[in-house]
Amino acid sequence: MDDLFSDSAHKLFTQTFNDAVRHAAESGRPDANAWRACEESGFLDALVPEPSGGAGLRLCDVLPVALSAGWHAIPAPIVPTMLARAWLATIDRRAADGSIAIAPFGLERDQDALRIPCVAWGRVADWVLARSEHGWHLLDARLAQRTPWGGHGSLDAGLLWQGTLPGALPACEVEPDTLAAASHAAMMAGAMERVLGQTLEYANQRAQFGRPIGKFQAVQQQLSVMAEHVAAARMAAVLAFQSETALPDPVLAMAGKARAAMAAPLVADIAHAVHGAIGITEEYALQRFTRRLREWRRADGSESYWAERIGAHALSSGATALAYLRTRLYAVAA
């Protein structure tokens, strides 16, 4: 299952998301054909139960797709959509076709206007699963006025609707903010692997002082550190997807997001240090991944936010550090 899935995801993403599609998305024009190809692939409903038209897979089964989405730096919320559809299915709801962004923070309302200042994927998403004090709401982002929120090429946007807030969806044990955490953990892990591969290739090819720069000890030491963090982030992302249901264990999702977020800026920085000036150009592919890494790190809470939640949980649990590690920060799906 693992390799087959991985290969089909890789093929789909390679064929569907080229530079033109990427540029369009970053200009606020998501490519409908590209999204349709994703819908037709069946990936988006992979976690939806079979009676509801999905493949009924477990979260651990779709990890290869999630990693691949990060490896390709797909400019669309494929992974949040997969998990959000699974979540909606557990409360017997379904969004119409289209991509779903998850917005746990910032929802405000006036008399007859709704506003969410910064939604990750807000420039391109069709739907937003947003949190209010009453619970979670599914909002149609195609009806919203979108304002770019992040920096150059960011897919974040503020969304503004005229109208009132629809009723909250039924409560569920798992909260969608942990879905966002797990999604971004896997995407960051995939992107970091891509960046490591690019950087190693560059270091082995670029020659100065008569040899590839990868032969210099100073460069090698940095690359070793980079590899360590890529490995740890990947493990944390893999753990975040260790679930035999369609939804993540919240603590593992939080830990995955936090560990990947800790690694992301370090990995991006070393990549840029090794690449030199060419890595800062728009033309060279590195920036495609490092820009996303920094956005995904900040999306819906960076490492400190999730670490604080886990620290509070650990303190109140009364457990020793080892017991907490073993029982809450580890799982292997059968």
Next chain:
Amino acid sequence: MLLTTLAPIAIPEEDEALRAEVRAFLEEAMTGRAPDVNARSWMGFDADFSRKLAQRGWLGITLPREYGGAGRSQFARFVLAEELLGAGAPVSAHWIADRQSAPLILRYGTQAQKSRYLPRICAGEAFFCIGMSEPGAGSDLAGIRSRAERTATGWRLNGSKIWTTNAHRSHYMIALVRTSGSAEDRHQGLSQFIIDLSLPGVTIRPISDIAGDAHFSEVFFDDVELADDALIGNEGAGWEQVNTELAFERSGPERLYSSMVLVDCWMQWCREARIDDAATRTALGRILIELGALRAMSLAVAGLLARGENPAVQAALVKDLGTELEQRIPGLIADLIGGRPQAVAPAPLVRTLAYLEQIAPTFSLRGGTREILRGIIARGLGLR
């Protein structure tokens, strides 16, 4: 890329079942010990404690039954090791023998050597130390100058070793010495010997350390007469053998858990004193999150060992990342405690913290320095 794709692995049920037994033993055996004593962890020496573990069949747990071991898996060893380290059990006396000397003897020893040493290691009657570093040769072991010359009855050993953990309280040393050629031959001409430290000509001088202990020693060999069968493995194969030994040394969970007693001691104080501000929670969360990923990686390495693979590069990666975290933990906790000086930390916690602050630099020196390990990883990445 194999290096970065370690897969999480489930501990088999029969090995996980060992955990409850070990915890029950430790609850009884560790009562009344101060946290700063426990903080010595795998550097805490207690021959009686080691023998008690031996009586439970927990020394040489992966060694074959015919040699006194329990014939159990790498996972059983992982479970046992992490419970011992988590509690700060004083395992130092047998730790080296269990972790690397016995596996080395099992791998390269003659039948006679295996029969002579392994049962006594498992019984807690033979403690071993590692003879690698010398005054002139630390990271560059090719530069060692201890030399064994052939004699009619075996070998004559001259030279010295330094930084030898527990030499002054061990029965044997497995030493890397030159048996032919010279330093110019680099890694050729090196061999390993099992040296009975009670032999005439062996002088051991404990070295006082930064934390007020004397955990390591200088060892001098003056015309030490070794029997023929002191040689382990093949003459001239010392470099290959020592690398195998180092892979064993690098692959255990003690490379993550050196600061666990401090973390627990601090957590306990935070709970008792109701300290749960954002900075404390965040720091604790970060520590646990980083440890969690590392534990999973360490377990994955144990899984590779259990499959008979040789995960030397993966072990180096986990060791370097693990020791970096172990070293960072005391400083993080120091700043949290120091960030609120009005809340005075209790003396046992402060002593535990101070011990870890002082000894933490050793974590990235033992078993291969940070810079050496990163070179090994770089080779594994295809850069060298």
